[in-house]
Every structure is written in C-alpha cells, then in structure tokens.
Amino acid sequence: MDFRKLLTGKNLLISVVLIALLFLTAGYFLFRRPPRVEMAKYVPASALAVIEVGNLSDLLDGLTSTKAWQELAPLLGLSGQLKQLGSGIDLMSRSGFGPDEVVIAGRAQYAIVVTGIEAGTQATDEGVSLNVKPRFALLIETHASAEKTTKIANERASIIANRIFGDGVTEESQNYEGVRLLIFRNAEGNRELIAAASGNVLLIANHDSAIKSCLDTLANRAANLTTDETLKTHRRQVDGDAPIFAYVTKTGIERLAQLAPALFATRFTTNPDSIEAVVSLFGHLSKQTAEGFFYSLQFNDGDVVEKYFTALRPQLAASLAQPMKATTGAGFAFLKLIPNDVKDCTIFKIEEIGALPENLLKQLSPNFDVVAALAFREFVINFRKQLGVEANDTLGAALGNEIALVKVNDPEPTMMLIRVKDRNAIRTAMTRYLSTGGASVSKTQYDGVEINLSSNDDGRAAAFIGDTLILATQPQIQRCVDTQSQKTSAATNQHVKHTLEIAPQQASIIAYEPDAAQTGAMMLAISKLTRVTDGSSEILERPEVKEALNRLPYAASFTIFRETGIYTESHSAAGIFKRFGG
Secondary structure, eight states, rough: OOHHHHTTHHHOOOOHHHHHHHHHHHHHHHHHOOOOOOOHHHHHHHHEEEEOOOOOOHHHHHHTSSSSHHHHHHHHTTTTHHHHHHHHHHHHHOOOOHHHHHHHHOOOOOEEEEEEEEEEEEEEEEEEEEEEEEEEEEEEEEOOOOOHHHHHHHHHHHHHHHHHHHHOOEEEEEEETTTTEEEEETTTSSEEEEEEEETEEEEESHHHHHHHHHHHTTTHHHTGGGGGGGHHHGGGGOOOOOEEEEEEEEHHHHHHHHHHHHHHHHHHOSSSHHHHHHHHHHHHHHHHEEEEEEEEEEEEEEEEEEEEEEEEOOHHHHHHHHOOOOSSSOOOOOGGGGGGTOEEEEEBBBTTGHHHHHHHHHHHGGGGGGHHHHHHHHHHHHHHHHHTOOOOOOTTTEEEEEEEEEEOOOOOOOEEEEEEEEHHHHHHHHHHTTTTTGGGGGEEEEEEEEEEEOTTTOOOEEEEEEEEEEEEEEHHHHHHHHHHHOOOGGOOHHHHHHHHSSSSTSSSSSEEOOOHHHHHHHHHHHHHHHTTOOGGGGGGGHHHHHHHHHSOOOOOEEEEOOOOEEEEEEEEESSSGGGGGO
16 A cells, blocks of 8 residues: 555645644643532521632733733833733643642632621720621642642641741541531630632641531532522622622621611711611611622723622612603713812612602611611601601602712812702702701802801702702812812813713613722732732832823623612723732
C-alpha cells in the first residue's frame, strides 16, 4: 500500500480535520469548568441568611471591566494586574495544572451561611452599645476530590487561625458524626475557628453550632434550603447566574426585627417620640409583611448592577403597589432649584402623592393585626403632624405628583421640595409646620422670594419658588434661589440627566448620589494592597485623577412596587466594592 498517496488531496484534508477535532474535543474536556452546583442544598433550612459567590475569576474579571477600573487603574499603575491574576486563576482552575490551593480557589463555589445571631448590650463612657455577633460558616464547594479537600483543611486551617488570632492559638480536634473537627481558639479563649471537610465541601466556622448544622445538612440529617418556597419562587427576580447572590430568610428577617429596638435605641438620641413610633412600627410590621429579602450583583457594560427584592405577602404587596404606583409624565422641574453638588437626592414620583399617607393607611391596615394596624396608624398620624397636616386635612388635590428629598451635606438637615398645584390650599399646613412647638413665624425677602421663618431651634423655614414648595433652612432656601438664577443646578448636570434617562417608567422612586470619593478610595486601597502606590490620599488630588473621578457616573437606584414585592435596581461605577475603601 502506498501511504504517500493516501496522505494526498482529500485524504490529507480529512486527516487534518480529524486531528483538529480530536484536539478541540480534548481541549473542551480539559479546560471546561466544573458544572455549578446548587449551593442551597448545602445550606440548612433553618439558616437566617446566605451569601453565594459563584466564581472568583469571574468576579475579578467583572471588577476589572468596570468604569471605575477603566478610568482609574491606568492612573494608579493597576492596569492589567488583577485582570491577569483572574485569567491565571481561571486557566489553572480549568486545566488543573498548578498549586492545589489555586486550582481549587478558581474552581470553587462559596457560600457564607448565617445560622444565628448573638446580641447583648454593653455600658460604655458614651452610653449603652449593642454588640451583635453572627454565627456563620463558610462553605466551599471545591469541585475536587474528598482527599484533596481533607488535605487542604488539615494543612491550611492552622495557618488561617494563626493569621486571624495571632500568637497563643490553641488547637484540638473532635469527632462529630464521623467528621473530624479542627478547633482553634485565641489566647483569651473567647473566640474560635472550626474547620472540617465533608466530601468535596470545605467548612470553616466561628461557632460549633454553625458548623454542626451545616454538617447535618450535608449528611441529609437535616433539611436544606432548597425546600424554601420563597427562595424557589422569587430568586429569579434578581439572579441570572449573578457572581454574587444573597438571601435573607423569613426567619432571618424576624430575628433582625427582634434586634431593631435595641439598634434604634443605641443609634438615636434625639426626638424620642419619633424613635419610639418607628421602633414600634418596625417591630410589629416586619413579622407580618416580608417573606424574604434578595440581593444580587452583576456587571453590565462597565456598570455594577445591584438588584434588591423584598418579597411581601401577596395580598400586602398588591395593596402596596396601588398607592405607590408611579406617575407618568414627570417633569422634574424642581431640579433647577437643587444645587449641583449635593450629597444625595431621592425623588418620589407617585400618583396622588399628596394623599399617599391616607391611601397607605387605607390599603395596608386591613392586612395587619390590631396591634400592628394601630402602630401603623400612629406612625402615619405623627408623620402628618410633623408636616403640619391635621387628621381632617386632605392635600391630594393641592399637591403635584413629585417630591424630592435632598441631602446637601451631612451637617445640614434634609431639604424637601414639593410640587404644588394650589398654594392657598397648603398655606395653613405650612404655617402649622413652622409653628411646631409654639414657635413664632416671620417673613423675609431674598432676591424677590418670600421666605417664611420659624423661631424653632432647628431653623426650619419654607418658601414658594414657582410651583415648588421648599421646606428647609433659610440658608438652604437662599442657595436654591441662587442655584436657579446662576443656572448651575442638577438640571444641567449630565450625570443627573443620565440617571433620569435610564430610569424605568414604572419606577416610583429615583435616587442618585455622587460616589466618586468612595470609588476613588476603593481603587486607592487596591493600589496599596498590590503595592503599586503607598495609598496616600494625595494621589486622588492629582488633576488627572480628579478628572477621571468626575467622569464616573453617579450611583443611581430605581424602586418599583410590584404585585409580589418591592424591587430596587442600582447602577454605579463600583457598587458594593466601594465599601471596602474605608
């Protein structure tokens, strides 16, 4: 047989194609990722909350594709570093070639499970503080063999414990239902870290009850979270294979509701009547409203997109959606009065917003028990009184459908801007608002605008500018007047315009805030961590860095009231990652 003839022409072409297919097939099986597993099956059904991270390399790739990274990384010397790290981890995790820890880290799926919360008060020089300590376990689906997973637990747990606790760490081991627990305690003996391996799942916890409940679930001795109907029904509201997903169960919400009074008491020291009303309302209503809370983080076209969904009882959600329905054709005319550089702004565009408190009371009260209904009624009455509105007053026809709450800066109180249809109809309420606590009311003029001044200690004032009523302080109102005349308002701000352009029509609440400072601090922290800068804040004052920060979009959020619950979507340059900038 003449092999040279067989390897010519068509036969040669077929041979090349077959060899290529062979390599492609081998490459597919060699470099494909392990299929994702449903982490909920590892989570106890009794858990309070769970946070899932799908893949570290995807997370790094998404972070390095954000507008924050694209604008600032080259200026800070970060360009390509983390992206290359993510690509390297991904390659090693797909091929399996590399240190076991790196391969596992790239392949792994992660879940932080909160199984309980310890809470207690402690007296300090500044008053009573609340100490909250969650009991949690980190579950790592290694997608590796049980032998490798056990080896990692045995070899690396002590290193982690020493880095967390420092010198004086003690170690012991226990057996729990055939699983070896490695227990590490700090020198004082009041903190512990527990590690274990169960099959291909690595577990690290801060309390024995947390790790044991997870081990029971893994061994099918206890139910897992896949039986949670709320999770099954509503996860799709926020999650489309998101890199980060979180879920707070109904039990978790109820536990947080139990802590709410203490949280309020330790964080607020003024206006005790209002605090008591809010605490009472929150404590009674939370158990009768929310079925679960969902969160996800995704990357889209350079933005970090975060989605929040509070699942409500169906009848309650439907009752809430009607009075909170978004108005159409909002003009946002009051933007010309809002300074360009405020800390944040929240705009409500709701049909019949003037009658909103009454409508909410009418629609929602039948869904609560007597105690919760009374607490809600008292809250609405107190809220109306704070605005000078008595029980028999109806302002629905006098107000437009838009209200803005504006925080200029931290020391100053929040301004309220209200679209008005009939000035005369709300003058009485405005006078009551200014006269709170027996205060006297006077008038002054500023650039043709009449400002009504209260003698109240909080410096409250009110003024009509066009069809907008402003409730603020005198200096704030004067600044609004100047802002309109100088044409340097939020209405001319490109970032604000972009926010309104991308806002869904059905959004009842639109909020925006400049977050360049936080985003810059985050990027600076990364540059210090990777040792390309010393982390000096002066770096952010460089002209080219400040220009890059100014190009970043504002953080914007949009809230929609659905028939199933409350949905909020947030777009920003860095998302939750900016919280790590300090």
